[in-house]
Every structure is written in structure tokens, then in C-alpha cells.
Amino acid sequence: MQRWLNETAIVFAIEFRRFLTEWPVYLLVSVIATAPLFLIRLAGEFSSLEDTRLLAGAVVFGLGLQSINGTGQLMVSERFEGQMKLFRTAPMSKAAYVVGVTLFTVVMATVSTVAVLGLGAAAGIPFELSPLLLPLVIMTGASLTGFSVLIATNARTASGGALLASALGVLVAMLSPIFYPIERLPVALQWLAHLSPFTYAGEAFTEVLSGGASVLSQSLILLGFMVATSAIGIARMQWRER
Amino acid sequence: MTMNDEQVAIRVVDLRKRYSGGTIANEGINLAVERGEVFALLGHNGAGKTTLVRQITGELMPTSGEITVCGVDVLRRPREARRFLGVVPQEAELFGHLTVMEHLYYFGRLRGLDRKTVASRSEDLIRHLNLVEHVRKATSQLSGGLKRKLLVGIAMIARPPVLILDEPTTGLDPFSRHEVWSLVRQCQLAGTAVLLTTHYMDEAENLADRVGIVSGGSLLTVGTVEELHARIGHRYRLTFGSPDQERPGHLRRLTEYGATVADLQSRAAELGLDEYSVARTSLEDIYMEIAGQQLCREVHRAAMA
Numbered sequence: 001m002q003r004w005l006n007e008t009a010i011v012f013a014i015e016f017r018r019f020l021t022e023w024p025v026y027l028l029v030s031v032i033a034t035a036p037l038f039l040i041r042l043a044g045e046f047s048s049l050e051d052t053r054l055l056a057g058a059v060v061f062g063l064g065l066q067s068i069n070g071t072g073q074l075m076v077s078e079r080f081e082g083q084m085k086l087f088r089t090a091p092m093s094k095a096a097y098v099v100g101v102t103l104f105t106v107v108m109a110t111v112s113t114v115a116v117l118g119l120g121a122a123a124g125i126p127f128e129l130s131p132l133l134l135p136l137v138i139m140t141g142a143s144l145t146g147f148s149v150l151i152a153t154n155a156r157t158a159s160g161g162a163l164l165a166s167a168l169g170v171l172v173a174m175l176s177p178i179f180y181p182i183e184r185l186p187v188a189l190q191w192l193a194h195l196s197p198f199t200y201a202g203e204a205f206t207e208v209l210s211g212g213a214s215v216l217s218q219s220l221i222l223l224g225f226m227v228a229t230s231a232i233g234i235a236r237m238q239w240r241e242r
Numbered sequence: 243m244t245m246n247d248e249q250v251a252i253r254v255v256d257l258r259k260r261y262s263g264g265t266i267a268n269e270g271i272n273l274a275v276e277r278g279e280v281f282a283l284l285g286h287n288g289a290g291k292t293t294l295v296r297q298i299t300g301e302l303m304p305t306s307g308e309i310t311v312c313g314v315d316v317l318r319r320p321r322e323a324r325r326f327l328g329v330v331p332q333e334a335e336l337f338g339h340l341t342v343m344e345h346l347y348y349f350g351r352l353r354g355l356d357r358k359t360v361a362s363r364s365e366d367l368i369r370h371l372n373l374v375e376h377v378r379k380a381t382s383q384l385s386g387g388l389k390r391k392l393l394v395g396i397a398m399i400a401r402p403p404v405l406i407l408d409e410p411t412t413g414l415d416p417f418s419r420h421e422v423w424s425l426v427r428q429c430q431l432a433g434t435a436v437l438l439t440t441h442y443m444d445e446a447e448n449l450a451d452r453v454g455i456v457s458g459g460s461l462l463t464v465g466t467v468e469e470l471h472a473r474i475g476h477r478y479r480l481t482f483g484s485p486d487q488e489r490p491g492h493l494r495r496l497t498e499y500g501a502t503v504a505d506l507q508s509r510a511a512e513l514g515l516d517e518y519s520v521a522r523t524s525l526e527d528i529y530m531e532i533a534g535q536q537l538c539r540e541v542h543r544a545a546m547a
Binding site: 003006007010013014017018021022081082083085086088089090091092093240241242 | 300
């Protein structure tokens with residue numbers, strides 16, 4: 001266990017050095033990707049709940065970009081550029097690599113959330129800061145890591161893998177009712193939305209940002225997604241090619 | 243050559259690799275590399291060297307066969323086997339945002355070294371690889387040759403009992419190549435087994451105790467350079483200008499092989515040559531002869547098919 005923790009910490013440290021040198025880019029991407037969402041407020045009067053839901057939706061959308069897109073593209077580039085070879089030829093487990101990269105994703109997700117909340121404050125949206133935000137960010141950011149791993153290890157080309165990661169991140173965010181209540185969706189899409197962790201993340205962030213704390217059920221679902229998709233991703237990851 | 247199990251660092255038995263598309267990349271490979279031995283694999287591009295190496299490092303699953311590293315089964319316990327390996331993969335890339343020192347630090351730590359040991363070994367490697375002035379640079383600022391040297395350093399930082407170097411000196415200038423050779427020799431003296439793939443015949447001739455020639459996915463021959471000389475049966479080559487003025491320029495310079503200088507001199511006399519040179523056959527000559535014959539057979543087979 002000690003060895004595994006050491007391996008995970010080293011992978012995280014290597015990736016985190018990337019963040020230290022490139023953090024303005026990560027911050028800018030989060031701002032550019034989510035700022036236009038706030039323009040919707042120009043369309044008319046928004047109730048307090050609608051404002052909070054918009055902010056929560058922007059947070060989840062940003063987290064979606066960072067988790068599937070960010071992690072997927074990072075792993076795809078490390079696989080095709082050759083950095084992953086340095087890990088694969090070292091005596092370490094693939095689980096340590098996946099968890100180390102996921103921890104890095106969580107850091108990026110936190111930065112993204114801070115940026116989006118800053119934008120929300122600048123747009124005049126009132127919200128509550130709660131300690132519950134951090135575990136929600138972690139669970140949402142890591143809820144689909146397994147998909148990123150599957151894309152990264154099964155992509156045939158770097159460009160194909162990067163495109164797939166981007167498309168899937170946006171698709172999952174768009175299919176989830178993060179900006180409006182799930183009841184507004186057609187019934188078929190409601191079924192689909194229930195399969196997305198971002199649906200529950202949207203509900204949980206709306207609750208917490210409006211000052212509530214009743215997010216136990218959503219948190220358990222997000223935790224379940226995080227554990228299940230990570231386990232599938234690690235199990236299916238091709239650390240050794242066939 | 244027979245070796246007992248304790249002497250053997252790498253053992254490959256009846257290895258076969260067939261890709262899902264049907265391409266057979268390795269066929270019937272049997273190989274044993276002894277502790278403290280440098281074994282060079284030679285072969286043209288696409289011959290199957292890197293496929294073989296990647297199966298030994300546990301990156302690629304063989305179709306059938308057995309591989310052990312220091313007695314550990316690579317197929318069943320790849321992670322444990324990798325503890326005995328230091329690897330310079332052919333197409334590995336460094337992390338552009340990390341410095342030279344950070345690479346050695348993190349990959350030393352990943353192999354279980356404590357901070358103090360990593361620091362002292364990093365200093366040694368940096369000095370031997372002549373990377374002192376680049377220590378604090380991000381590797382994105384380094385030339386391809388310097389990056390390659392750092393990859394060699396990363397492979398050696400934990401002083402593993404087996405080193406797998408897949409074209410470690412490709413892109414290096416002559417001075418840098420000699421720095422790497424010197425490190426490989428030091429490792430060998432310390433008892434490390436080294437499996438090296440290279441396109442540089444002088445590198446194999448300088449470093450290797452034994453050489454294997456790979457072509458068409460198979461290991462055609464294995465032996466010391468002397469044994470290979472004996473196997474092809476001629477020790478000298480005669481190079482002469484052809485008196486035939488009708489031949490194009492590049493064909494006027496011809497090479498013939500013979501077992502002794504006298505053989506070759508008589509051949510020169512027979513041809514009526516008064517200007518020629520006689521030299522000992524090199525590893526390149528041996529390689530061209532053995533691999534060349536195989537290549538001709540492959541081309542012929544492909545044409546017939």
C-alpha cells in the first residue's frame with residue numbers, strides 16, 4: 001500500500017508541476033469556456049433560483065470540460081507522445097497512474113470552479129460558499145475519469161482520441177439538465193439524464209450554492225459513479241498492449 | 243553457450259508475436275543474456291527488434307512463448323519483473339515541463355530510492371552524461387540528443403541488474419555516444435546485463451560481448467563477433483576498382499570476400515588488378531551478408547506470393 005501511495009504521489013507531483021508552469025492557461029480556459037453561459041442573463045429577468053441554477057450549471061459544465069476533456073486529452077497526449085512509456089516501463093501499477101492523473105484533474109477542477117464562481121460573483125449572482133463545495137468538486141471532477149481512461153487507451157490516433165474526449169465531455173454536459181430542472185426534459189431524455197453523474201452534480205451544486213446542505217443522496221450517487229467508472233477504467237486500461 | 247539459471251538475466255523461449263492484422267513480428271525467438279554481458283541486437287528497420295524488446299519490458303503481450311527477467315516471469319508478473327529493469331524505450335518522450343534534475347528525482351523515487359540516494363546518483367549521472375549545464379533547464383528546451391542522454395540516465399538511476407537500451411545513441415554526436423558507451427561499460431563491470439539494439443555497427447563492435455542479427459522477425463544468428471566471422475567463413479575483404487569502363491561509376495568500386503589475404507591477392511592477380519585494398523571483414527560486412535541473404539529471400543518470397 002505504501003508503495004502504491006508513493007507511486008500515486010509521484011504521478012500526481014509530475015502532473016502538478018505542469019499546472020505550476022501553465023496555470024494561467026488552465027484558468028483562462030475555464031473562464032473562456034464558461035463566461036458566455038452568463039450572457040443568457042441578458043435575455044430577461046432571472047429569479048434567484050434560476051440564477052443559482054445557472055451558476056451551478058456553469059460550475060458543472062466547467063468540471064465536465066476539465067474531467068473528460070482535460071484528463072482524456074492529457075492521457076491521449078502522454079500515450080501518443082511517449083511520456084506514458086516512462087511509466088509503463090517502470091515497476092508501477094496502472095491504478096497508481098490513473099489515480100495520480102485523476103488527482104491532478106481534481107486540482108484543475110477546483111481551479112475551474114473558483115474561476116466560475118468568480119465570474120458568477122462578477123455577474124452579480126448571489127451564492128453561498130460552503131465547505132461542501134470541495135467534496136462535490138472532487139466527486140464531480142472524478143466521476144467520469146474512467147471514460148477518459150477508456151478513450152485514451154483505446155484511441156487509434158492522438159487526434160481521434162482528443163476529438164472523442166472533447167465531444168464526449170460536451171455531450172455528457174449537454175444531455176444532463178444542469179441549467180434547468182430535469183422535469184423540463186422529454187421523458188426519454190429524462191431516462192438518459194438519470195444515467196449522467198452531472199445531473200446529480202447540478203442538483204447538488206444548486207442546493208449548496210443556495211445555502212442548503214441536503215445533498216447526501218446526490219453525493220452518494222456521485223461517489224458511486226466515481227468509484228465505478230474509475231474501477232472500470234483501471235480494469236480496462238491497456239497498460240500492456242496486445 | 244549454456245548458462246545456468248542464476249547466470250541468466252534475460253531468457254526468451256520460443257517467442258512468437260502475431261499482431262491481430264496477421265503480421266508476424268517475431269517468430270521462434272530463443273535468447274539468453276547473461277549477467278554482466280552486453281548483448282547487441284542488429285537488424286534493419288522493421289526487422290522485429292523493438293517488438294522483441296517491448297515484449298521483454300512487458301509493454302507488449304506475446305502471442306506465445308516465455309520470457310523471464312532475473313528469473314521472474316514477465317508475462318505473469320510484469321510489475322515485479324520491471325523492478326529488475328532499466329529501460330530506454332525507442333519512442334519515449336520526456337515531460338517538457340520538468341527539468342533534467344526533476345526527471346531523475348521523480349523516476350528515481352518511483353523506483354523506491356530515498357531522496358539522498360537519488361540526489362547523489364543524479365549528480366553522478368549528470369556528470370558522466372555531461373548534462374551539468376542543462377540541469378535546471380526544462381527538457382522542452384533540450385536538443386533531441388540531450389533528451390536521449392537523459393533517458394539513458396533515467397534508465398540507470400536505480401542501478402537495475404538489467405538494462406534494455408533500444409537505440410540509446412540515435413541522434414547523439416560522437417562525444418555523447420562515447421559518454422553513453424562509457425556508462426554502459428561501467429554498468430557491465432558492476433554485473434549489469436545489457437540488451438542493446440542499434441543500427442551502429444561500431445557501437446555493437448565496441449560494446450557487445452555477443453551480437454544477434456534479427457531479420458523478418460527471427461533471430462538469424464547469435465555469437466561473438468569472432469564467431470560470426472568464422473561462421474561466414476571469410477576474414478578479409480578486397481576492394482578494387484573495376485577495369486570495366488562501361489560500368490556506371492558506383493559499380494566500378496567492387497568488394498570481394500576471401501578467407502585469407504593470399505586468397506584475395508590471388509583473386510586480384512586473376513582479375514589483373516594492380517590497385518586494390520585488403521581489409522579485415524567488419525561487423526557491417528558480416529551483417530550485410532547474413533541479413534542481406536535473408537532480405538533477398540524475403541523479397542523473393544513476397545514476389546512469388
